[in-house]
Amino acid sequence: MAILQVEGIQKQFGKTPVLRDISFELEQGQALAIIGSSGSGKTTLLRCLNFLERPDQGRITVGGQVLFDAGDPATQREGEVRKKRLHFGLVFQSFNLFPQYTALENVMLAGQLLAREREDFKQNKKRIYADIEARGLALLERMGLADRAGHYPHQLSGGQQQRVAIARALALQPDILCFDEPTSALDPELTGEVLKVIRALAEQKTTMIIVTHEMAFARDVADQVIFMDGGVIVEQGEARQVIEHPQEERTRQFLSRYSEN
Amino acid sequence: MFWTVTRTLLEGFGTSAEIFALTLVFALPLGLLVALGSMSKWAPLRGLARGDSPAWLRALAGLRPISAVVEVVVWVIRGTPLMLQLAVIFYVPGMVLGTNPWGSGTQGRITATVAAFVINYACYFSVIYRGGIQGVPQGQREAGQVLGMTRAQIFFRVTLLQMVKRVVPPMSNEIITLVKDTSLANTIGVVELIRAGSTFRTNGGLVWPFFYTAVFYLVFVGVLTILFNWLEKKLDYFKV
Numbered sequence: 001m002a003i004l005q006v007e008g009i010q011k012q013f014g015k016t017p018v019l020r021d022i023s024f025e026l027e028q029g030q031a032l033a034i035i036g037s038s039g040s041g042k043t044t045l046l047r048c049l050n051f052l053e054r055p056d057q058g059r060i061t062v063g064g065q066v067l068f069d070a071g072d073p074a075t076q077r078e079g080e081v082r083k084k085r086l087h088f089g090l091v092f093q094s095f096n097l098f099p100q101y102t103a104l105e106n107v108m109l110a111g112q113l114l115a116r117e118r119e120d121f122k123q124n125k126k127r128i129y130a131d132i133e134a135r136g137l138a139l140l141e142r143m144g145l146a147d148r149a150g151h152y153p154h155q156l157s158g159g160q161q162q163r164v165a166i167a168r169a170l171a172l173q174p175d176i177l178c179f180d181e182p183t184s185a186l187d188p189e190l191t192g193e194v195l196k197v198i199r200a201l202a203e204q205k206t207t208m209i210i211v212t213h214e215m216a217f218a219r220d221v222a223d224q225v226i227f228m229d230g231g232v233i234v235e236q237g238e239a240r241q242v243i244e245h246p247q248e249e250r251t252r253q254f255l256s257r258y259s260e261n
Numbered sequence: 262m263f264w265t266v267t268r269t270l271l272e273g274f275g276t277s278a279e280i281f282a283l284t285l286v287f288a289l290p291l292g293l294l295v296a297l298g299s300m301s302k303w304a305p306l307r308g309l310a311r312g313d314s315p316a317w318l319r320a321l322a323g324l325r326p327i328s329a330v331v332e333v334v335v336w337v338i339r340g341t342p343l344m345l346q347l348a349v350i351f352y353v354p355g356m357v358l359g360t361n362p363w364g365s366g367t368q369g370r371i372t373a374t375v376a377a378f379v380i381n382y383a384c385y386f387s388v389i390y391r392g393g394i395q396g397v398p399q400g401q402r403e404a405g406q407v408l409g410m411t412r413a414q415i416f417f418r419v420t421l422l423q424m425v426k427r428v429v430p431p432m433s434n435e436i437i438t439l440v441k442d443t444s445l446a447n448t449i450g451v452v453e454l455i456r457a458g459s460t461f462r463t464n465g466g467l468v469w470p471f472f473y474t475a476v477f478y479l480v481f482v483g484v485l486t487i488l489f490n491w492l493e494k495k496l497d498y499f500k501v
Contacts, residue, residue, distance in 0.1 A: 050407050051406075082411065085406065085407055086409045088407070090407040092404065094398075096398070096401060098404070098418075099423065099499045099501050100426075101499075110405075110409060113409075113414050153499075153500075154499060
């Protein structure tokens with residue numbers, strides 16, 4: 001069974017429909033790329049999955065558990081939303097690292113705060129914190145940032161900041177890791193290092209949803225691709241198939257703009 | 262003579278410093294309250310209008326009473342001279358009640374001064390606080406949210422320090438202005454530093470003590486400047 005099922009998501013901002021009836025599934029260990037022009041609703045879709053926006057209609061199911069159902073208020077209680085968010089991780093376009101914390105502290109903070117809710121926190125505080133720190137350091141090492149653990153965000157390049165942000169999202173071990181245009185705020189020479197890290201995650205079978213404008217990257221790294229336009233899924237399928245042999249006219253037009261460059 | 266003058270001025274300075282300190286103690290937290298009030302999104306009539314309702318009904322539904330009232334108060338306070346507000350606070354209650362609730366003694370005048378100053382400065386502080394709160398990018402809160410942090414954790418662990426860092430420079434400006442604004446208290450008969458200095462002129466024709474008061478203000482502001490510079494340096498380890 002698919003780890004993620006998205007059914008009939010609709011979202012309006014005021015009177016403007018941004019998402020109209022979005023449905024798709026994602027298998028465990030697969031990487032899904034969402035492509036499309038600006039304003040097609042890609043980012044809004046990611047924000048709905050992470051409960052930063054509340055869909056007007058639709059249902060989101062992770063691992064068989066209904067996390068959100070627009071028709072069932074019981075799934076929308078404020079207190080539970082916080083916990084449900086942990087099924088997803090989100091890497092932002094603009095990194096959004098906490099500037100007053102070092103790279104390592106950024107990675108550890110949420111885990112330390114969550115640990116306080118554990119029943120055995122008081123007795124095992126030292127061990128729990130040591131575990132969190134060890135995991136944080138290991139994650140930074142995986143991101144190639146072992147020597148940057150004590151640096152503050154402003155002392156890091158954009159690419160390094162984004163890799164810290166990826167480590168921060170991974171630290172909570174989400175079921176599905178979402179990327180919102182992870183390289184769009186980076187200088188061209190820095191995108192490579194971030195894409196390399198995401199590629200490595202894909203090879204390790206991390207379940208991912210990547211909103212991106214990097215077509216070659218989507219083709220090579222993603223298993224599935226969704227092309228969105230005007231708030232609907234125009235085409236979806238196996239990545240290489242959709243990007244190299246699109247079936248829909250709108251997909252073809254969109255992709256031709258990229259191959260021209 | 263110099264020491265007599267210095268001692269008298271020091272007494273006046275003590276009163277000035279008392280007004281300064283009490284104003285800060287009350288206006289710093291009150292300002293935060295005013296800031297939160299001015300940002301209040303509470304709209305009790307929200308349910309009245311739909312998208313196709315007439316314009317006046319939609320305007321009524323969009324009314325945010327707390328925010329509106331607070332903003333009018335801030336406008337009045339920032340829009341009139343502090344000297345006038347001081348007179349209103351000190352004299353008007355007496356005119357209305359028949360007896361002066363502040364009492365005629367020195368302490369009553371100081372209390373009235375502090376009351377007027379607290380209201381005035383809380384309004385100025387509120388605008389700075391609001392800038393500090395709104396200046397923290399929305400992405401910071403969202404990053405906290407997707408990491409499963411509670412609202413309180415996001416405020417205390419993420420946004421608060423960034424906000425403090427943003428407000429230190431404009432706050433230091435206001436606080437330095439407050440030092441010199443304490444001289445307005447002499448308009449309702451408080452013997453603060455300026456009044457202490459001018460008594461030598463009115464009673465004995467000595468002018469230099471009046472100018473000598475500047476030294477006290479300068480030293481005080483100098484100490485505050487060092488303090489604020491130290492605080493800014495302390496917060497210099499990160500950039501917002």
